[in-house]
Amino acid sequence: MLRTKMLLTLLAVAIAVPAHAQVSIGGAHSLYIQPGARPAGMGDCYVAVAEDASAVSWNPAGLAFIEGEFSVTLMHTQLVPDWDDVYHEYASYAQRIEGLGTIGASLVYLTYGEQIATSSESPDEIGRFTSYEVIPSVAYGTLLTDNLALGINLKFIYVNLAPAEFTMGQQKGTGTTFAADVGALYKMWDGKLRLGGAVQHVGPRIAYIDEEQSDPLPRNLKLGAAYMVVSDEMNKLMVCGDFNKSLVIIEDIADLSTGVVLGFGAEYRYFDLLSLRAGYVYDEDGDVKDFAFGMGLKYQDFAFDIANVPQADTLTRPFRFSVTATF
DSSP states (O other): OBOHHHHHHHHHHHHHSSOOGGGGTOSOGGGGOOOOHHHHHTTSOOTTTOOSTTHHHHOGGGGGGOSSSEEEEEEEEESSTTOTTOEEEEEEEEEEETTTEEEEEEEEEEEEEEEEEEOSSOSOEEEEEEEEEEEEEEEEEEESSSSEEEEEEEEEEEEEEEOGGGSGGGOOEEEEEEEEEEEEEEEETTTTEEEEEEEEEESOOBOSSOGGGOBOOOOEEEEEEEEEEEESSSEEEEEEEEEEEEOOOOTTOOOTTTTEEEEEEEEEEETTTEEEEEEEEEETTTTEEEEEEEEEEEETTEEEEEEEOOOOTTSOOOEEEEEEEEO
16 A cells, blocks of 8 residues: 555645646646746746747647757756655757758656555555656647748656555556647737647546556647737837646536636846746636746856746645756
8 A cells, every 4th residue: 555645745746737627537747737937937828939949848839930950948846845856857859950840859757756655454664666757759840831830749658656566456556658739830910929729638548557447638728829019129028828728528527617727928028138927827627826927047048947836725836947048
């Protein structure tokens, strides 16, 4: 049997991520966490903005609009501030290939921390193990016209909750599956207005013990817009908004408003050196209705970003840190 911490950790991570109604039934919780401190500071509205290597995960069509030859994004998030061993790591890379488009790759690692196993007869410790998820992916984005791009991201999902020797029935608590994201991004009015959309995590259900206990992936529809209100040599001001709708079919629930998450935000840049960001996340089902804040510093080709993001009332607001380099 697993110590109570395993259940508490799973619950905490489920609440800590940008929660949807399907968190309690969906598999692979790391798929709920969108990468990057920059979008986090703007209320996670980025599907129409994605213009760096994190476009692999936000909207693969954005890869086609990346400036420069290649881009790298790294992010660290301590999901539960009170537990040092519960965190999320993200890395992505994008490379432009002349005449073909832009390819990308990403790697996600989510750890639920160290768990303590006890026997079914007593609370005595019989061993320790670490539960985690790993998701590698490859992506491609290309321009159809000067203003319209399409993209696709293919990912492999591996979840390791517990080794066989510590589970009921002596069966491995692991699961694997695969999924795909598809997206589109359109620019108009000389790029001042950007419209984006993506369907995420479309793939087979994930099973840990047997198919009868399988969980659906958190399939999701993202639609968004971003508008550059001010753009001159000294100042840039952008506003954005995202609409998210769960595509997971939940039995006995027909309310179309279920699984809807809204994000709104703004970013002000001064001389492309200092960025200030603010946003708002509205998630009725996840009980998250609060503001997000962030800032960024850019030096030559490197951008350093930090964001403080909202969570359910029972959890401390975590910080996200990311570094992006574009050459």
